[in-house]
Each structure stands twice: as C-alpha cells, then as structure tokens.
Amino acid sequence: MNTSPTIHSIEAILVDLPTIRAHKLAMTTMMRQTLVIVRLVCSDGLTGIGEATTIGGLAYGDQSPESIKSAIDTYLAPLLVGTDATRVNVAMQRVAASVQGNSFAKSAVEIALLDVQGQRLGLPVHALLGGAMRSALPVLWTLASGDATRDVDEALALIEARRHKVFKLKIGSHPLAEDIAHVQAIRRGLGDEVMLTVDVNQAWDETTAVQGIAALEAIGVSLIEQPVARRNRRALKRLAARFDVAIMADEAVHDAIDAFDLATDAAADVYALKISQAGGLWPTLRAAAVADAAGVGIYGGTLLEGSIGSIAAAHVFAASPTLAWGTELFGPLLLKDDIVVQRPEYRDFELQLPQVPGLGVQLDLDKLAYYRRDRASQAVAVTA
Numbered sequence: 239m240n241t242s243p244t245i246h247s248i249e250a251i252l253v254d255l256p257t258i259r260a261h262k263l264a265m266t267t268m269m270r271q272t273l274v275i276v277r278l279v280c281s282d283g284l285t286g287i288g289e290a291t292t293i294g295g296l297a298y299g300d301q302s303p304e305s306i307k308s309a310i311d312t313y314l315a316p317l318l319v320g321t322d323a324t325r326v327n328v329a330m331q332r333v334a335a336s337v338q339g340n341s342f343a344k345s346a347v348e349i350a351l352l353d354v355q356g357q358r359l360g361l362p363v364h365a366l367l368g369g370a371m372r373s374a375l376p377v378l379w380t381l382a383s384g385d386a387t388r389d390v391d392e393a394l395a396l397i398e399a400r401r402h403k404v405f406k407l408k409i410g411s412h413p414l415a416e417d418i419a420h421v422q423a424i425r426r427g428l429g430d431e432v433m434l435t436v437d438v439n440q441a442w443d444e445t446t447a448v449q450g451i452a453a454l455e456a457i458g459v460s461l462i463e464q465p466v467a468r469r470n471r472r473a474l475k476r477l478a479a480r481f482d483v484a485i486m487a488d489e490a491v492h493d494a495i496d497a498f499d500l501a502t503d504a505a506a507d508v509y510a511l512k513i514s515q516a517g518g519l520w521p522t523l524r525a526a527a528v529a530d531a532a533g534v535g536i537y538g539g540t541l542l543e544g545s546i547g548s549i550a551a552a553h554v555f556a557a558s559p560t561l562a563w564g565t566e567l568f569g570p571l572l573l574k575d576d577i578v579v580q581r582p583e584y585r586d587f588e589l590q591l592p593q594v595p596g597l598g599v600q601l602d603l604d605k606l607a608y609y610r611r612d613r614a615s616q617a618v619a620v621t622a
C-alpha cells in the first residue's frame with residue numbers, strides 16, 4: 239500500500255505590491271508588481287509555497303498573472319489533488335501530459351512541491367537539486383528610473399552600501415542617439431571601472447542593432463541583452479558573429495529546447511535563464527545543462543519575482559555547475575513591502591542562500607491578507 243502523503247489542496251492567490259520607484263522597460267513602466275502565490279497543502283499537514291510573476295501583465299510575454307491563476311485553479315490543481323506529494327517529477331509529468339505551455343503556472347506549482355518535499359525531508363531545496371555549488375550569488379541592479387542623474391546617484395549609493403557593483407541599463411524605448419547618450423552619461427557618472435550591461439528587450443531592428451552595439455562597445459558595455467525580436471534568431475546569430483561584446487539571449491531562450499536550437503546556430507554567447515519561462519526549477523537546470531554542453535555562459539535571470547520566486551531561483555542558480563555571468567535576483571528589493579516573514583538577505587554584493595529545509599521562506603499571513611487582490615471578498619467571507 240502506498241502510504242506517501244498526497245496533495246490535499248492547491249490555491250493560487252493574486253497579490254499586488256507597490257514598487258519603490260517607477261521601473262521603465264522598453265515595453266512598459268512598472269509601478270507595482272503582481273505575484274501569483276501558490277499554497278499547496280498536503281495530507282501530512284505540511285504546506286509548500288510557490289510563486290510566479292510577469293512584467294506589466296501581458297506587456298512582456300504571453301502569460302498574465304490572471305491566466306496563471308486560472309490555469310492553476312482550473313487545470314493544474316484538479317490534475318494533482320489526491321496524487322502522491324513526494325514524487326515531484328511524476329506530478330510535473332502528469333501536468334505536462336495534459337497542459338500545453340503555461341510554463342509560469344507549472345513553475346509556481348513545482349516550486350511549492352519542492353518546498354514541501356524539502357521540509358518533509360529536512361533538506362533545503364538546493365540539496366534536492368543536487369547540492370549548492372555556492373552559498374551566495376552575485377546580484378546586479380537594474381537602473382531604470384528613466385533619469386540618468388537619478389540612476390547615477392542610485393548606483394553610487396548601492397556601491398557604497400555594498401549591495402550591488404554591476405548595473406544593467408534598460409534601453410530601447412527612445413531613439414538610438416538618446417539611448418546612447420543616456421548610457422554615456424551613466425558611464426561618465428560611474429567611471430570606467432564599474433561593469434555595465436544593457437537590456438534592449440527586443441526593441442531594435444537589425445540595422446539599429448548594428449549601430450547601437452558598435453556604439454555600446456565603444457562605451458565599454460560588457461553585455462548586450464536581447465537586442466532584437468525574440469523570434470528573429472537569424473539576426474541574433476548575425477549580431478553574435480559580428481561583434482566581440484557578449485550577446486545574451488533572454489526572451490528568445492525559455493527552455494532546454496530553445497537553448498539547444500540557439501546553440502546549434504551559435505546565436506548567443508550567454509543565456510538569461512528564468513525559472514518561470516523554463517517551466518520550473520528542474521527545467522531551468524536542464525536548460526543550463528544544454529548551455530554548459532554548448533559552451534554558452536549562464537546568467538540567472540529574473541521576471542522581477544518577489545521573495546518566494548527569487549529564493550526559488552537562487553536555489554537553482556546555486557546548484558548550477560556554472561554561472562559565469564552572475565544573477566539579477568534583485569526583485570524583492572524593488573518592492574516597497576513584502577508578504578514574507580523574513581525578507582531575503584543581500585550582503586557584500588550577494589544574495590545569501592537559505593540553508594534551512596525547503597525554500598527557507600515563510601508567508602506572513604497578515605501581510606498576505608492585506609495585499610491579496612481579493613481581500614474585499616475574503617473579508618466578507620470571514621465576517622459572514
């Protein structure tokens with residue numbers, strides 16, 4: 239007889255949190271972030287938590303917080319409730335057999351399953367993934383206030399506080415000359431020693447990219463992220479072949495299959511891997527393995543997850559055998575408030591990896607009640 243604990247319930251909750259400042263990307267300006275929080279309760283009384291986020295609703299990709307919640311409530315939860323809670327691979331294969339796409343919903347649920355399994359076994363999630371290669375992860379910061387003077391002040395304060403020493407600039411929403419002047423102003427303000435990268439978020443056509451990358455190389459930018467449209471892989475390949483500066487695929491690389499296709503074409507020097515675009519922690523490691531095999535550098539990307547999603551990603555990138563380009567797991571720091579008891583710890587330019595069983599993050603239930611989008615209907619339910 240199988241006596242393994244089973245999945246008792248899976249709940250997906252939308253939570254809206256304000257950001258500390260406007261965050262400007264080529265396709266949207268964020269003033270808040272929506273977290274889809276998953277709570278997965280098991281028959282042995284343990285609860286796992288997971289999270290998925292998007293950027294600007296549907297502005298960045300084709301899954302929204304609302305569609306993630308709907309996929310979990312309507313499809314993933316009914317498939318999993320009553321099944322073995324301890325066999326994460328079997329559970330996710332069951333989901334894969336009946337649910338196409340929806341990588342964000344899959345990722346949020348897989349995180350919760352790994353969290354609860356880690357608690358059950360007394361092991362941190364990174365141990366379930368094969369063990370951590372590093373106990374802390376370098377984290378860059380994105381300068382995206384839209385104002386160069388403010389960006390320089392922000393970066394200098396962060397270097398002084400020993401929180402970040404590498405900075406990513408969001409460009410692509412202005413004419414090229416303006417964007418280049420913006421990067422130049424920040425380079426002047428920070429000096430030649432500070433490592434700068436840029437993210438174009440697909441905004442350029444190939445002709446603009448050729449001019450733009452040449453100018454950015456001259457300014458001493460170290461990495462150019464997704465300069466052209468996600469689906470324009472041939473242009474990405476030509477740019478990677480043409481320039482010495484590292485070209486990173488972000489929106490173009492979701493999972494191991496994308497990683498393989500891009501590697502076959504030598505279309506990028508580095509991949510930004512993101513847990514929700516890959517479809518979970520294991521799928522991210524599988525994409526990382528392809529990158530490793532192809533000699534492509536790995537960068538721990540973010541979709542500006544909150545504390546739960548960022549720590550889940552930290553467990554993966556800590557377990558990845560290589561991580562040549564560090565991470566951008568700063569999402570929790572962009573949020574004015576949080577829904578966890580203890581926020582992730584950033585120290586000496588690095589995010590510290592939790593070493594306790596599971597993810598090592600606990601929900602603050604009062605804060606969750608306050609920030610959840612359906613709080614009005616919840617209050618009615620409590621008083622009724």
Ligand SMILES: O=C(O)C[C@H]1C=CC(=O)O1
Pocket residue numbers: 263293380382437439488539540541542566
């Ligand atoms: O990289 C992206 O495209 C998304 C995201 C990550 C950091 C940031 O500021 O935006």
Ligand SMILES: [Mn+2]
Pocket residue numbers: 437439463464488489510
């Ligand atoms: Mn990017």
